[in-house]
Amino acid sequence: MVYGGVAAVHAPASWSHRFSMFLMAQFIPFKEALKCMEGEYEVDGQCCPTCQPGFRVHETCSIMTGTMCVPCDPGTYTAHHSGLKECLQCKVCDPELGLVTRRKCSPTSNTVCGCSPGHFCVIMKDVCEMCMPHRVCTTGQYVSSRGTERSNTICEKCQTGTFSPNGTLGQCLPWTNCTTHGLFEEKPGTDTTDALCSSKSDTQRRRFGIPVIVVIILMTIILGMKLFGRKKNQQVNLSHHGKICDTPEDYGSVINLPVKETKAQEESPTLWQRMSKSQDNGEP
Incomplete structure (x- = not known):
């Protein structure tokens, strides 16, 4: 019984040792899984204070010192507390994509782009990435809905009895009623031209x-x-x-x-005429 009692006494001690070892094995990964507190970031197995917006990390913290932060360079920014060692590049609004700058970049905020006048956004993420020109209505159409920065222009065809000469009107114009003006219709109207009236049939x-x-x-x-x-x-x-x-x-x-020869003959007397004239005058 003594042997049995010893055995009974040592058995609990053996299970206690095993349980303590199990706790130690689980404690290490549980400690590593802990996240840093708000306002801190993890680096090299330790939590360091983050840099405020408009700054970046120049040197990480140590046991003796905190995080060293420096301002972002021109053309870069950080919008939130972070442990970034490099600030983010500011966006450039490309005019070839129909973009214009709504708000310039600052150390704490990115550039805000928008569509230039007469354009609407076709690629939208957090901000507009690309714009396209509004649709242009043609003759025979009217503008049902004018384009905005978020939507395109909507064009509609003129109904029978109306016309639009340039496509910029908000509604089509009715054909002129020649009869009500006491005139005759010389040519009927189309969707692009008015009726032509005349005073005669x-x-x-x-x-x-x-x-x-x-x-x-x-x-x-x-x-x-x-x-x-x-x-x-x-x-x-x-x-x-x-x-x-x-x-x-x-x-x-x-x-x-x-005619000239006849006049010359009349003005120049013949030889017989000169002889007759000289005899009449008594000349030899």
């Missing part, structure tokens, strides 16, 4: 237009015949002289030449 214009056209044609024919006849007579007259003239100088050389 189609029948009246036809009655007036046909005689005018006929008169013009007849006058053209008569004038052409006269010009052709005049030219023909000139060619016939000139052919009597053995030459058909092609230029005004030719006409002058053919027509005036006989």
Whole structure:
């Protein structure tokens, strides 16, 4: 029994040792799993104080010193408490993407971009990343909803009986009612043009237009015949002289030449006329 009692006494001691070893084995990973407190960050197995917004870590903390922080360089920022060794780069608003700067970057905040006028955002994350131009309505359409920085323009086609000449109107214009103005509709309207009114109907214009056209044609024919006849007579007259003239100088050389020669003959007396005249005067 003594052996049995000893055995009974030593058994609890053996289980106690095993349980203590189990607790020690579990205590170490549990200690490593602990997170640093708010306002601290973990580095090299220890918790160090974070740097405030607008600053970055220059040197980590040690047992004797705290974290050494320095301000962010121009063009960089940190918006929250952090253990970053480098500040974040500021965003650049690219005009080629339709972006403009709404708020410049600061040591504690990033650049805020927006869409330039006449553009709307097509890629949105935390902020707008890319913008596109608003849709442009064409003739025959009206602007149902104008574009904003968040939405595109909506265009609608004009209904029958209305028109839009440029696509910038908020609603299409109705066709002019020629009858109410005491006029005749010369040409009906379309979705891009208004109706064309006239003081005369189609029948009246036809009655007036046909005689005018006929008169013009007849006058053209008569004038052409006269010009052709005049030219023909000139060619016939000139052919009597053995030459058909092609230029005004030719006409002058053919027509005036006989006239000049006739006058010369009249002014220069013949030999018989001079002898007769001298006898009448008693000259030898």
